[in-house]
Amino acid sequence: MTVRVLIRLLTLVLTGTLVHACSGGSSGGVYNQAFNVSGQWTGTLSDSAAVARTASMTLSDGDGTVTGTLSVVGHTCISGGSLTGTAVQAPANTTDDNPLTSDQENSNQGTVNLTVTSTQASGGVSAVTIALGGEDYSTPPAVSFSTPPSGGSRATGVAILGTVTADTDGQVAGIIITDPGSGYVIAPTVTITAASEDDDAQGAQATATIDTATVTDSVTFTLTGSSSSLTGQYSGVWKSTTTSCASQTQGTITLSRL
Known part of the structure; x- marks a missing residue:
């Protein structure tokens, strides 16, 4: 084999290596593609x-x-809301990117931090x-x-009777709220039992x-991944007027882009 043939073979090998290197992508993502979660x-x-x-x-x-x-769908506490936050792309050339390309390769990966908020009446x-x-009341009647709608708690209260001095003897003078309840969209109906001693009493x-x-x-x-799939965790406070959500305001989430 002549020197000229050896040089030609060596040239072909080097050319193929360079072409493969320059055309390859990063093992961390897609060549020169930005991380965008729209x-x-x-x-x-x-x-x-x-x-x-x-x-x-x-x-x-x-x-x-x-x-x-x-x-x-179907979560006791989180039903939905408005999202705001940031998406940060991972630095270029950090995971086996090709050093022979003229431009730095984007990894198509990054992190996303989002907060969902919901404004609601305590009700x-x-x-x-x-x-x-x-x-004709001689003892305080039941109140x-x-x-309330599903998810709320019913209010409770006790009646107090009037006095002879105030000329309200035998009447209900007021109601003390012992538990305000929650989740009422409109004011609830208040029912007070009539005096049991007299069926005709008002x-x-x-x-x-x-x-x-x-x-x-x-x-x-808090999510990590690529422009096509994200995984992460969530935590926070939801429906803060109730205590039933405390065990369900943290967990994990997995998302895929449609």
Whole structure:
């Protein structure tokens, strides 16, 4: 074999090596593709008891500033809300990127931090006004409030009777709220039993007022992955006017891009 042939073979080998190196991508992602999470995502959200629910996100990623919405099906606490946060691309040339390419290769991977918030009324009973004191009461009558929508808790209260001095003897003078309840969208109906001693006695009547002040709850999602799949954890406070959500405001989430 002549020297000229050896040189030609060596040239072919080196050329093939360079072509392969320059055309290859990073093992950390897709060649020169930015990390962007805009679009529709769907997956599962699992609470601390490992119960999985269907979750979906619609995200808009503008140069790392992310906004969107979240929807969760069947979760006791998190139903959905508005999302805000950031997306940060992993540094280029950090995971087996090709050093022979003229441009640095983007890894198509990164981290996403999102917070979902929901503003809701606490919906508890804040006051009860006596519309009619009734008559012939010798002991305080039973008081009950109608049931709030699903997820709320019923209010409770006790009646107090008037006095001879105030010329309200035998009447209901007021109601003390022992538990305001929660979740009322409209004021509940107040029922006061009539005096048992006299079937013809007129029962007392009252109306309730609910607390319309709002509370804002939030849950934070910390995700890692690529522009096609994300996994991570969530934690935070949701429906802070109740205690039933404490064990379900943390867990894991897995999402795939549609």
